Amino acid sequence: MNVESPKRVEKIKECPECSSENLSKDYGRGEIVCEMCGLVVDDYYIDEGPEWRAFDSAQRESRARTGAPMNYLIHDKGLSTQISWKNKDAYGRTIPHKNRGQIYRVRKWHRRIRISNATERNLATALRELDVLSSKMGLPRSIRECAAMIYRQAVEKNLIRGRSIEIVIASSLYAACRKCNVPRTLTEVAQAADSDEKQIGRAYRFLSRELTLKLMPTKPEEYIDRFCNKLELDRNVISRGENIINQATDLGLTSGKGPTGVAAAAIYISSILEGTPRTQRAIAEVAGVTEVTIRNRYKEIAEEIGIEIDTN
DNA sequence: AAGACGAAAGTGGTTGA
DNA sequence: TCAACAACTTTCGTCTT
Numbered sequence A: 001m002n003v004e005s006p007k008r009v010e011k012i013k014e015c016p017e018c019s020s021e022n023l024s025k026d027y028g029r030g031e032i033v034c035e036m037c038g039l040v041v042d043d044y045y046i047d048e049g050p051e052w053r054a055f056d057s058a059q060r061e062s063r064a065r066t067g068a069p070m071n072y073l074i075h076d077k078g079l080s081t082q083i084s085w086k087n088k089d090a091y092g093r094t095i096p097h098k099n100r101g102q103i104y105r106v107r108k109w110h111r112r113i114r115i116s117n118a119t120e121r122n123l124a125t126a127l128r129e130l131d132v133l134s135s136k137m138g139l140p141r142s143i144r145e146c147a148a149m150i151y152r153q154a155v156e157k158n159l160i161r162g163r164s165i166e167i168v169i170a171s172s173l174y175a176a177c178r179k180c181n182v183p184r185t186l187t188e189v190a191q192a193a194d195s196d197e198k199q200i201g202r203a204y205r206f207l208s209r210e211l212t213l214k215l216m217p218t219k220p221e222e223y224i225d226r227f228c229n230k231l232e233l234d235r236n237v238i239s240r241g242e243n244i245i246n247q248a249t250d251l252g253l254t255s256g257k258g259p260t261g262v263a264a265a266a267i268y269i270s271s272i273l274e275g276t277p278r279t280q281r282a283i284a285e286v287a288g289v290t291e292v293t294i295r296n297r298y299k300e301i302a303e304e305i306g307i308e309i310d311t312n
Numbered sequence B: 001a002a003g004a005c006g007a008a009a010g011t012g013g014t015t016g017a
Numbered sequence C: 001t002c003a004a005c006a007a008c009t010t011t012c013g014t015c016t017t
Helices: A058-062 A097-113 A118-136 A141-156 A164-177 A187-192 A197-210 A221-230 A236-248 A259-273 A282-289 A291-305
Strands: A025-027 A031-034 A038-042
Touching: A118 A141, A118 A164, A141 A164, A141 A197, A164 A187, A164 A197, A164 A221, A187 A197, A187 A236, A221 A259, A221 A282, A236 A259, A236 A291, A259 A282, A259 A291, A282 A291
Parallel strands: none
Antiparallel strands: A025 A031, A031 A038
């Protein structure tokens, strides 16, 4: 862990350029930006004090640090050492001249073994990228490892050629999330990776076909928990929402429909029924769909299930 | 002013010839 | 490779509270 002190030197209160106090924090990028003149006041904004515990995924996400823990998941698991270029032995004694040739050869081979070929080098940078990306998204270790495995397989099968590491890493991560039943939407991954959603999607489809990842289409209820957390809705809404989705699924209302849209509609209905309504817009935003889609879904569902919704 | 509603046109992806 | 198609989005005007 390349950790320096978590306390930043001092808190910056105003923009040095225009002395405005409207500074906004961009956690995704780790920057503090002045809203008046657009100056990036601090581009290494990471820590804002301790985050003690995270009770759920939303909190973890909002509290997580952006930086990359540097050690695990590095291609050689961070276990490598380098032989120093000083001609000293472990006790600091100078190595006699007659042994220098030997030491030199050892060093040379040691380096060559460590990051020998192109694939290993590729893997090294890729896994570093994976680490950055997944900690940005607040994903647990198990998913990183899953993504790393997928990526390794892709490397072994020579599937990366012609695709950028960035894109393949992002799609491996997306696949891993689905495999572990903690789906993130393609949009979310693309935003965090700061790259093109279409490319990631294409790479993902390619990977899943070539590696036969056999991933089922995502089920709407897997989104409910996370969306509800973001909307600060309690357990009752979540379980009622899941209930609604199950009913809708039994009635065949969900097949062919976008899972996020269905989840959003279920949450909408459920939040109203539980007395803690959220606006369509708010739900649409966290779910990554439009209000119109929510409307269409929830009308279908409400009608079939026989739930009446008063909008008064 | 904010939220919900719905019509109409547009978009990107899948399917089948 | 192309066209048809369904799902979803965008946009915009209207209605309600």
